[in-house]
Each structure stands twice: as structure tokens, then as C-alpha cells.
């Protein structure tokens with residue numbers, strides 16, 4: 711796969727915490743919207759048995775990078791008993807801010823599993839890849855499934871949902887938010903779970919994010935952003951933050967609103983999509 715692959719970001723259009731599993735993970739009901747904006751990745755299969763990651767624009771190369779973890783997991787699963795193991799050189803060009811609620815790390819891991827499944831001729835079914843992905847992170851299955859979707863469980867129960875075309879103005883505060891901290895505080899300080907509701911009910915209720923009040927409390931800087939943005943339109947947090955987004959019917963309206971933002975606020979305008987660009991590429995390739 712010597713062409714660039716877009717590893718897309720996501721938004722959580724709504725997110726409700728409905729309970730907690732015995733292992734500490736939380737049950738969620740969330741609406742994932744995939745985005746036409748993401749990181750760029752390239753994969754070069756090698757015969758030297760090494761799994762290597764080259765990062766073009768920051769320094770998150772380490773053994774605990776989700777890209778390397780995903781490649782190692784797939785190789786272990788498919789080539790455990792083989793003497794000669796395949797290798798790969800992966801180039802990653804990050805555009806999605808890290809720890810921002812846009813799911814960049816999870817998307818990169820999902821892209822790696824999907825592309826290497828093909829390039830290494832593993833031919834695992836999608837549901838098997840999703841199970842492998844879930845071992846690395848709750849947000850990974852939705853990217854492997856490849857569609858904007860309603861999700862339950864901890865992120866693994868997915869129903870693809872076709873949503874009307876919308877554009878998003880995403881505000882990127884310069885803050886890194888660790889997902890584990892937010893859920894830890896939610897558990898210890900906020901003894902409340904949303905009631906479990908049907909997807910029909912949720913789609914017809916104004917969308918919100920249960921984690922937003924926690925994140926505003928934990929990060930006064932985020933609260934300031936919300937306070938400032940309240941002059942514009944109703945904004946929501948994606949995932950555990952830090953990004954904040956507005957929804958628009960078309961690109962023009964999103965760009966017009968972006969123009970009114972002061973220079974100190976970093977933002978992007980992106981389109982919500984139904985099918986992941988990775989799936990579109992894979993469906994075009996004949997093996």
C-alpha cells in the first residue's frame with residue numbers, strides 16, 4: 711500500500727454514561743460521526759521481520775504507540791507459529807491533535823489492523839479484527855467497522871447510522887486530556903448514570919455529553935473556552951475533550967462562523983462522513 715491512507719477522526723455527537731463494568735470500564739451510549747479529516751499513513755511491507763514506525767511531524771514514536779501495538783498484535787495472532795514473520799515500515803503524518811477526543815490514536819491502530827490484514831494476507835473477518843482492536847482500546851472497533859454509528863457497551867456494540875450531511879467547526883484548545891483521568895473523576899466525584907434509552911429516543915432528544923461538566927470542572931481553561939464560545943452557538947465537547955464542536959448544515963456557514971473566531975482560537979472545518987476513507991480504499995483494491 712504505497713499510497714497515503716487517511717486515518718479519519720471522529721466526533722461523539724452525543725455521549726451518555728449509563729453504568730460501570732466490574733473491570734472499571736464504563737457503559738456508554740454514544741453517536742460516532744466519522745470525519746473527512748484525519749492523519750495520513752503509508753505502509754511498506756518488508757521481509758526483514760521488523761515493525762517500524764516513522765513519524766513525520768512529532769515525537770510519539772515509542773513501543774507503546776498504538777500503531778506498533780496493533781501491528782504486533784495482528785502478527786502475533788496470525789503468524790504465531792511461523793518461523794518467518796512479515797515486517798512493515800509505517801509512515802505516520804499526524805494532523806489530529808493528541809488527547810483531543812477526536813480518536814486519532816484509535817483510528818491509527820484501526821487503520822494499521824485493516825491495512826496489514828490485507829497486506830500481510832491475513833484475511834481475518836471484520837468482526838475478528840474488531841475484537842483484536844477492542845483489546846487495544848474502546849474506540850478502535852468503530853473505525854474498523856468503518857461507518858458512522860450508534861454505539862453501546864464500552865464502544866464495541868455498533869449499529870451503523872446514516873446521518874444527513876453536516877459540517878463541523880472544531881475548536882482545538884491547546885490542552886491534552888487523558889481519558890483515564892476523566893473517567894476516574896467521573897467515578898469518584900460524580901455518582902450519577904444516565905438512564906438507558908433506545909436509539910430512537912436518543913436521536914430525538916437534544917444531544918449532550920455527560921462528561922462535559924466533569925471536564926469543565928477539571929480544566930478551567932476548557933470552561934473559559936465554553937464561556938467565550940457561548941456567544942456564538944451551542945457547542946459540545948467530543949469524547950473526553952479537549953475539542954469542542956459546532957454543527958452546521960453546510961460548509962459555507964461553518965467557514966463564516968470560523969471567520970468570527972479570534973486568532974488565538976485554533977480551529978478546523980470538517981465534513982461528517984458515513985463511510986471511512988480506509989474502507990473506500992480497501993474496497994477498490996483487488997488482491
Ligand SMILES: C[C@](O)(CO)[C@H](O)COP(=O)(O)OP(=O)(O)OC[C@H]1O[C@@H](n2ccc(N)nc2=O)[C@H](O)[C@@H]1O
Pocket residue numbers: 722725734735736737738740811816846847848849850863864865889890893894949950
Ligand atoms: C470516551 C471515548 O473517547 C468515547 O468515544 C472512548 O470511549 C475512549 O476510548 P479509548 O480512548 O479507546 O479508551 P481506552 O484506551 O480503551 O481506555 C482508556 C481508559 O478510559 C476509561 N474508559 C474508556 C472507555 C470506556 N467506555 N470506559 C472507561 O472507563 C478506562 O479507565 C480506560 O482505562
Ligand SMILES: Nc1ncnc2c1ncn2[C@@H]1O[C@H](COP(=O)(O)OP(=O)(O)OP(=O)(O)O)[C@@H](O)[C@H]1O
Pocket residue numbers: 770774775776777807808809810811812813814815816818819849887889949950951952
Ligand atoms: N498513533 C497515536 N496517535 C495519537 N496518540 C497515540 C498514538 N499512539 C498512542 N497514543 C497515545 O494515546 C493517547 C490518546 O491519544 P488520542 O489522540 O487517541 O486521544 P483522543 O483523541 O482523546 O482519543 P479518544 O477520543 O479515543 O479518547 C495519548 O496518550 C497518546 O500518547
